[in-house]
Amino acid sequence: xxxxxxxxxxxxxxxxxxxxxxxxxxxxxxxxxxxxxxxxxxxxxxxxxxxxxxxxxxxxxxxxxxxxxxxxxxxxxxxxxxxxxxxxxxxxxxxxxxxxxxxxxxxxxxxxxxxxxxxxxxxxxxxxxxxxxxxxxxxxxxxxxxxxxxxxxxxxxxxxxxxxxxxxxxxxxxxxxxxxxxxxxxxxxxxxxxxxxxxxxxxxxxxxxxxxxxxxxxxxxxxxxxxxxxxxxxxxxxxxxxxxxxxxxxxxxxxxxxxxxxxxxxxxxxxxxxxxxxxxxxxxxxxxxxxxxxxxxxxxxxxxxxxxxxxxxxxxxxxxxxxxxxxxxxxxxxxxxxxxxxxxxxxxxxxxxxxxxxxxxxxxxxxxxxxxxxxxxxxxxxxxxxxxxxxxxxxxxxxxxxxxxxxxxxx
Amino acid sequence: xxxxxxxxxxxxxxxxxxxxxxxxxxxxxxxxxxxxxxxxxxxxxxxxxxxxxxxxxxxxxxxxxxxxxxxxxxxxxxxxxxxxxxxxxxxxxxxxxxxxxxxxxxxxxxxxxxxxxxxxxxxxxxxxxxxxxxxxxxxxxxxxxxxxxxxxxxxxxxxxxxxxxxxxxxxxxxxxxxxxxxxxxxxxxxxxxxxxxxxxxxxxxxxxxxxxxxxxxxxxxxxxxxxxxxxxxxxxxxxxxxxxxxxxxxxxxxxxxxxxxxxxxxxxxxxxxxxxxxxxxxxxxxxxxxxxxxxxxxxxxxxxxxxxxxxxxxxxxxxxxxxxxxxxxxxxxxxxxxxxxxxxxxxxxxxxxxxxxxxxxxxxxxxxxxxxxxxxxxxxxxxxxxxxxxxxxxxxxxxxxxxxxxxxxxxxxxxxxxxxxxxxxxxxxxxxxxxx
Numbered sequence: 001x002x003x004x005x006x007x008x009x010x011x012x013x014x015x016x017x018x019x020x021x022x023x024x025x026x027x028x029x030x031x032x033x034x035x036x037x038x039x040x041x042x043x044x045x046x047x048x049x050x051x052x053x054x055x056x057x058x059x060x061x062x063x064x065x066x067x068x069x070x071x072x073x074x075x076x077x078x079x080x081x082x083x084x085x086x087x088x089x090x091x092x093x094x095x096x097x098x099x100x101x102x103x104x105x106x107x108x109x110x111x112x113x114x115x116x117x118x119x120x121x122x123x124x125x126x127x128x129x130x131x132x133x134x135x136x137x138x139x140x141x142x143x144x145x146x147x148x149x150x151x152x153x154x155x156x157x158x159x160x161x162x163x164x165x166x167x168x169x170x171x172x173x174x175x176x177x178x179x180x181x182x183x184x185x186x187x188x189x190x191x192x193x194x195x196x197x198x199x200x201x202x203x204x205x206x207x208x209x210x211x212x213x214x215x216x217x218x219x220x221x222x223x224x225x226x227x228x229x230x231x232x233x234x235x236x237x238x239x240x241x242x243x244x245x246x247x248x249x250x251x252x253x254x255x256x257x258x259x260x261x262x263x264x265x266x267x268x269x270x271x272x273x274x275x276x277x278x279x280x281x282x283x284x285x286x287x288x289x290x291x292x293x294x295x296x297x298x299x300x301x302x303x304x305x306x307x308x309x310x311x312x313x314x315x316x317x318x319x320x321x322x323x324x325x326x327x328x329x330x331x332x333x334x335x336x337x338x339x340x341x342x343x344x345x346x347x348x349x350x351x352x353x354x355x356x357x358x359x360x361x362x363x364x365x366x367x368x369x370x371x372x373x374x375x376x377x378x379x380x381x382x383x384x385x386x387x388x389x390x391x392x393x394x395x396x397x398x399x400x401x402x403x404x405x406x407x408x409x410x411x
Numbered sequence: 412x413x414x415x416x417x418x419x420x421x422x423x424x425x426x427x428x429x430x431x432x433x434x435x436x437x438x439x440x441x442x443x444x445x446x447x448x449x450x451x452x453x454x455x456x457x458x459x460x461x462x463x464x465x466x467x468x469x470x471x472x473x474x475x476x477x478x479x480x481x482x483x484x485x486x487x488x489x490x491x492x493x494x495x496x497x498x499x500x501x502x503x504x505x506x507x508x509x510x511x512x513x514x515x516x517x518x519x520x521x522x523x524x525x526x527x528x529x530x531x532x533x534x535x536x537x538x539x540x541x542x543x544x545x546x547x548x549x550x551x552x553x554x555x556x557x558x559x560x561x562x563x564x565x566x567x568x569x570x571x572x573x574x575x576x577x578x579x580x581x582x583x584x585x586x587x588x589x590x591x592x593x594x595x596x597x598x599x600x601x602x603x604x605x606x607x608x609x610x611x612x613x614x615x616x617x618x619x620x621x622x623x624x625x626x627x628x629x630x631x632x633x634x635x636x637x638x639x640x641x642x643x644x645x646x647x648x649x650x651x652x653x654x655x656x657x658x659x660x661x662x663x664x665x666x667x668x669x670x671x672x673x674x675x676x677x678x679x680x681x682x683x684x685x686x687x688x689x690x691x692x693x694x695x696x697x698x699x700x701x702x703x704x705x706x707x708x709x710x711x712x713x714x715x716x717x718x719x720x721x722x723x724x725x726x727x728x729x730x731x732x733x734x735x736x737x738x739x740x741x742x743x744x745x746x747x748x749x750x751x752x753x754x755x756x757x758x759x760x761x762x763x764x765x766x767x768x769x770x771x772x773x774x775x776x777x778x779x780x781x782x783x784x785x786x787x788x789x790x791x792x793x794x795x796x797x798x799x800x801x802x803x804x805x806x807x808x809x810x811x812x813x814x815x816x817x818x819x820x821x822x823x824x825x826x827x828x829x830x831x832x833x834x835x836x837x838x839x840x841x842x843x844x845x846x847x
Binding site: 392 | 594708
């Protein structure tokens, strides 16, 4: 179940309810107890051994019972490593332990509810995880009192992980682009955007970065900014499509870029996403609960916007809007997933159930058009009727999402 | 027609012109509704004037005089319904064509605004002829119909901005510069610009539509309709004795609009003075902006967010710093260390204090053009403002660049026209442009 060239392949099975997620994350050397009152379910349970190497992530058992679960992660590789316990969507980070030096062993302790999880390591603490494997927790549900700080820390950890995956993918994309391998660059273009699209509302908090990374030409022009980033490269990579589009008739940006210009543009995008990674990794970086829940809503709003994915305006030359669409939905789902227990604790089970159901239907519908692994169909082949169905499902998801902040924050 | 120094009497804008930009951008920002709320999407209400026997809708017997120093439909108490139309001249149209069109329109406008049928009415002398008047407003009477005519810049300088197709270039006022391109415009060429505009306002939509339909028919062979817009629900009020109307976001707009009674302010901010050629003195400039509202997204935003965006309470329309609707916002007030009225709240950015005292007279209407292919409402605000100098609008619009409201709107249409002074008896519209 390792991922090859994708940021994280999306599974499209119907989703069981995600398990409760409060985690005791062991971050660095200091174990921070972030959960509230937790019954000490299995105080003497043995730690589950995990062996991390530069290429694998081997776990002693693929199943355990609910309650306090401890992983003892030994780094047998040559790179600094980190270990993740992921939710069943393979994106939500239930717990993580990072900065495991070669030869060292560190523990991760979580309060795990019954459900399906995944384990994964990240040698070098950058890029995709390796050795991702299914992990099952059986038994009875545990009672926990979720705490805001733990939830926020969990989400910040997720944002961090997404940027860590983003940087090497963008580098790979830029390598192909700068070397003139247009076919490979075109293949990588939508994949290199996925991690970014999952966390965009957070990226937008750094006001100067989003315009450099993800603005489209009209936005850059109107704001008087140099036109750079993903969409500048898109315009060059799909040059014929851009040139055929009368909107930019006579525009100097329509001249195909020279290898030198490509290298410069590519270097800048890599530098910009690296800066983003560094900024979210700053210990000072944090979010509020409302940032998370409003971000979940904002991601859906961006899909439906007049210049968003639903109208096919986001990637107007590449027509890869379905990748962005899916990534926005996934990012929204993770944010929702992260605050789930807070909503449940506030007696908002009905809302949680409805969101689960609508996310499931949305992702199932998107899966009819492809996947990151197999590729999504070109959005210009999606008929108006089909787009309308996507719009209707997006609306059905967005409506309950508008109640999430109140369900979580006012509790 | 005072000749004081209007803060808005600048030398125009940077001349970039309206540049339709079909494609949008990812960032959710876009230029704002110039003036909703604070500075007031105000404008003009009809209630006060309608009181005596005018009633609303069909059957209204009240008419608004067509002749006068200023064109009607500017400070006239805003009627409830709008049909706004933009025309372009046919290829090869001559100066004589333009003059004859303006003459014919003047005659028809005078008839229409009286509630009289156009030409020989619905019954031609020869029944084998089509009727002069299309007839659908028969029996509806005047309904406070006003027709306000504007001239596009291309009449003076041609499509290329350099020629003189009708021999009037020398009479173009210096202030008549094209609107610049604003940040985040998402303009559709098919809903922007035009050589001539007609704003038809009435109590009844059938009356306004009838007027535009007949004027378009009269124009045939000289000019043709290029785009038009129906509006309902005035978004401006003219007097504090009447309720301030609401826009489609459900917020009160126009609390601080220039009111018809404010003679001095009108002279300062709305009516063109001696800085312009004679034909334009007593006239004004009309800016129209079609502003799409992302209704669905707005409706899913929390009350807190909605009120933060506007800087006013939704129910009362009061500034978030307290008081009633007409209380002055306290922009210095702080709540827990942050401004009570957000630094990017619409009420703050549109306020005259943020615009060097500039005020513009707003006369917008709500619109709903059905829905799009994705089932999203095609709804928004057809913003119309009148100002002594287009630069005043530019100033306000530019200061709205960081407006929180921009996340929920897109400007999709735009136009600027010079509105000549009022027509005196025996004259035709803009006659002064063509004299010796």
